[in-house]
Amino acid sequence: MLNGHNANPSLHCCCEATGTCYRPPAEYLNSHYKMSVDNPRKIKGFANAVLQRSKTDKQDAKLIARYCKAMNPETWQPQPSEQKQLQELTRYIARIKKQRAAELTKYQTAPDYLKRHIKATIDYLSRYLQTLKKDLQSFYKANPDYDKNRQRLKTITGIGENTAAVLLSTITSRFDTAAQLAAYFGLGPKRHQPGTSVNGKERISKVGKSDLRAALYMPALAAYRMNAFPAFIGRLKAGKKPPKLIYCCNYAKAGNHRFLHFEKPNRIRQNPLRINNIN
16 A cells, blocks of 8 residues: 555554544554554644644645654554444444434424324334344344453443443453543543642543443433442532532542453452442
């Protein structure tokens, strides 16, 4: 592919992780050269740092090459084919659910002469969802390792079938600490406290996987309503923390539990009650 440019196996290629269009060329280049796929925000920040004024395809290509040479990003590893299949299936299920929810909303205010058509669409999407869920179960039967990990995830308070499938289909990295996993989710704290005169409100960074945060929201909300971590939530309430902040803390708590199950499983085996009693 790059023979005309006198490329050799030591060539370091790089691209942005935008949508899914990058995957085919990245997978091809990864089989021949060192390949990196990086967050577009990092490359945009690099563009601001070097004061790039123009934005064209040619300028973007030069910028990414400069970024790759200067920053030497880590080597990208493509998803295993099984995980890619699971990811595509779970995302399609989420898309059909969104379509069905839109039709249900439309049905509430639709005129009578349209309701039967909307009802037929809702019924079709409901049946189609059941078919897709059967395909998901077939995937687990064909891939026992994923099924085993699914069962382990479901032992975490608030995590059910949907969230377990999203986590299994999205997380590809291994982590040394729970804080690294929280950063991967985009749940790490974002502070703005320059000097002594400015004390900005802390927020979650959101520099991470938005689909993972979306998948963890309902489990975090359920854990809050079920009072799954009474001492933990009690301390936050005693500190007069707002409910939304407590939800975000439960986000991170669910991520910490996932870390304990997969990165530090010995701690769970030594004390199996710990996972539901972390304070």
